Amino acid sequence: MSDESSFVPFHRPAIGEQDIEAVRRVLESRWLTTGPVAANFERAFAEYVGCRYALAVNSCTAALQLALDAIGLSSGDEVLVPTYTFTATAEVVAYFHARPVLCDSLPGGFNIDPHDVERRITPRTRAIIPVHVAGQPCDLRALHGIANKIGVPVIEDAAHALPAEHRGRRIGGISDLTAFSFYATKAITTGEGGMLTTDSEAYAKRADMMRLHGIGNHDAWKRYSREGSWFYSVFHAGYKLNMPDILAAIGLAQLQRCDEFWQCRRAIAQYYMEQLAGCDELELPPDDASCSKHSWHLFILRTRPKRLKMRRQEFMDELKQLGICTSVHFIPLHFHPFYSETYGYKQGDFPNAEDSYSRAISLPIYPDLKASEMERVVKAVRSIVSRKRKTILASAS
Secondary structure, three states: OOOOOOOEOOOOOOOOHHHHHHHHHHHHHOOOOOOHHHHHHHHHHHHHHOOOEEEEEOOHHHHHHHHHHHOOOOOOOEEEEEOOOOOHHHHHHHHOOOEEEEEOEOOOOOOEOHHHHHHOOOOOEEEEOOEOHHHOOOOHHHHHHHHHHHOOOEEEEOOOOOOOEEOOEEOOOOOOEEEEEOEOOOOOOOEOOEEEEEOOHHHHHHHHHHOEOOEOOOOHHHHHOOOOOOOOOEOOOOOEOEOOHHHHHHHHHHHOOHHHHHHHHHHHHHHHHHHHOOOOOEEOOOOOOOOEEOOOOOEEEEEOHHHEOOOHHHHHHHHHHOOEOOEOOOOOHHHOHHHHHHHOOOOOOOHHHHHHHHHEEEEOOOOOOOHHHHHHHHHHHHHHHHHHEOOOOOOOO
């Protein structure tokens, strides 16, 4: 099969020999579950993002769950979350029989709108969870101002945001608690996994205990090691959210190349920006480089329907026919049956998020994307635009 006829996948993980060797060492050690490698991964990650404590867990969802547990979320409480996100951000609120209060996106953007956040505050508000969509940092200064005024923590969903920065500080070392994802498509991967970061000793101790069955003994995982003890004490009905050493080994090896991976993503994003800048039929991703560093986890184009003779899905279908796989991020939460039926949200409630969703197309962007594949993506997008553009009227936008 020629390069022209081959398929460009939406994602392909960057797995190297160092990752394979790291797993081999763990297998040869015969210690497979949570152990010294996970502890090393936590220390290295904390140093990398600039926080005091990092706790490795089995998913970003788990990290968010532990964060909400740490702040004492309970039945009847409310948490402000964006509707423009994956369900994990809000579903963890439901775990505690609390209410996820959905908020709209910024006009013309993807991230949560601080003004909409402020107007949805009630006496039951217990936390704000912003999501750095695609890796573009939210306006944390505004969100922290709101949170401080009402005395609630900010818990960042940073699934997309490694190694993003906001005003010179790396995401993960800014807010009360931050949750990261190491899912297969993320900036670094462990296959499945996540990390919770914080500067609070109290939050860290609670999360450390609750991620492993509520066992209060420090380093409870050591009870089967030479220096451990068989005895343990359970203080709470905890969870099973720990990360095993096999996965932590991959994460530790990947973390050493995180900056390299980011440079690759940034280069691809810059190439797309430059090559597609002349396509007025498309809206390029927002990037406020003046006060933040984008991680470029995703590259989200938006079509301009008044300028194209096709719908978003038709655009994606044509790209697939040309061998380019794309995706959509995200279906707003209030479009899903669970959120509409359980909480009464409906279409029309969040116009900015709905507008972005209706036009969004995520292009392939990952370190393993070859130069020839990047060129094919751009060629395919430009070809469709040139064939499907409308005659522009003065009032078109």
